[in-house]
Amino acid sequence: MGASILPPEGEHLATGWEADLPADDSLVRQAVLAHASWATDAARRTGNPWYDGETWAAGFLGDRGALTNWVVLKQPVDPGEVIAAVDREFPRDAPYLFVSAWPTGNLKHLGLGLAGHPPLMVRFPSTTTTPPTTDLEIRPATDLDILADAERVLIEGYPLPELQPYQPGSLYDPTFLEGPSTVWVGYDGKVPLATSVAHHAFGLTVVENVAVLPQARGRGAGAAVTWAATTQYADSPAALIASDDGQPVYQRLDYLRLERWTVWVRP
Template structure:
């Protein structure tokens, strides 16, 4: 009898089966921990994980599709069951075979998935001249971090949200860490990292336009990467930021799909 091979994406798939499956678990855990801290609606199962922090922007409502053997209709059913109709959302899907237009979402591009293998830095990564990197430790710092992200990315629709709407203070002290870069006391960039499931997930790397190309984003990315250099670090990049991550040892594996829209009625 031929051996029955593991699919790699079942709920019973063991940890460590692949870097991508561990990354999805890590990312889903981080999303769910944020939603619990904020007390917001979330669908979190073996099909999809996505919260609703904002009624104004999908940037606060970013989630993931977790299985390749689900249809757009099944995803739509999960969204309807748990989330308020009409809320803006975005889903990142590793699966090219899932058409989420059936869930009312639109294909908005194909960001590269990048992985840095475990191991120390191949070279020193000094801070750019005049930049101070500070880890966020309290609610005031997180509110400033959140505002900097909204302005630097930029994040349309989020600028009118009250402080700590997208990133509630209750997320501090958990497995996610946050950094803010300052020049002359002014916040000019941010990053975050979440450690879990044998992965460091790199997220929310953004610098103000005036600081781009000056090494600030690189320094912020490295701060999150070195949370644990004994495990792979993984991120979903933009084409603009790809060369920055490559300079830190990240390798592009393939492209995922970014879907945006609203929770169907």
């Protein structure tokens, strides 16, 4: 009985991570590839350093703040080899996030610090959810002024102390208005108080850069900007790497915890 289920000798058995497999071979694969796209997209469009290979992808936008630069594993390979390749390809003093869908082992000896094992959360488009309410007006960034408002809210509300005091263009280049990412901003009158981003790639929407200023907390602002990003592509699943503070908000929007990823930081 046992031998009858064995494949023929030499037959390739897909692991789900071969480079030639369709992106939608699994939902986790879609999420990995979409996050790799998020890592490289802005750098591609602005002429900054980027790399996108079979096993990892990265984009570098600046020399301050780990959220400015991302490295994303695309296959379950030796992270030490990838970090060595990053050191060869990019400035060695640049900070970055190192994101892996797989356990990595201890990388402290390679100069990285463990940020944690946050859950990948997913919301399916067939889910029926009561939209959140807020007294803020939620707008997409359609011009440079709104884009600058979003950037300031992200840097001050996340917060990102490495990028303070705020300088325009630290994270969002004007080309952000032209790519596969849409930035959302929540306003109280003319005052920007909350923000999020929807990045669409490989049939999935990555929700990123959710931030709310203190004066908007408790007003449904975080849920509202997350909802705007989540539902921008209504027929696609949405995924995000959740912070501890954000998880209750995302759960109320019917996001499900799929699995834990591993995030390291190169300071």
